[in-house]
Amino acid sequence: MTYSIVARDPDNGHLGIAVASRFFAVGGIVPHIRGGIGAVATQAFVNPLNGVDGLAMLAAGQAPEAIVAELAARDEGRDQRQFHMIDATGRNAAFTGEKCIDWAGHLVAENVSVAGNMLAGPQVIAATLETFQKTAGKPLAERLLAAMQAGEDAGGDKRGKQSAALVVYRDQDYAWLNIRADDHADPLDELRRLYAVAGERYLHVAETMATRERPSGMIDRREIDAKIAALEAARLAEGRPSASFATPLKS
Structure with a gap:
């Protein structure tokens, strides 16, 4: 009922998961990430503990292949489960149970894995992986x-569309970006709109937030306020509307 991609950016170590499904609020149960540790997507007849415990095991230093084997071995429902993961160094592994609803399977490559079940066919994850690899160098x-749109264009979830999510962690304990479309006619398009909205202000404010290295973050906000104002002025000068549905700011 779901397909997802789990990836690491080798240039900076950032970790991300994107997922789409004909299922409500898929972003609430599939993606699990810890900055500097790893990322796990758990789906099909979902077992959330594969995400929670998978991250704990990655944090303890276990290898993804060993974790996948251990999580599958302890779960009597393993034949209906699907999960895949990557650690902070790029090692990855995946599992697709034998009773996951067709079409179901996974692909694992350097710094990325794609997995799906109840899909239109293997071309869904093949297109997702190919597009991710072809876009190297972009954020x-x-x-x-x-990549997710390529999977959707190749057939996606064979039942249709309902929800999607995108989560990216840098090296902190909180997400740099976490956006979801929980119940939408075109959830991937909605994610693109939300990402555009984030780019107008949110992602710039995110640069000011506290980190372990800078526990107070950026205290003087004038620099970031000036950058946001300049971007807003450029957008207005070009005649581009805001991607946001927010009401205008009150004076």
């Missing part, structure tokens, strides 16, 4: 969105 979030 991770944009690569993930493009």
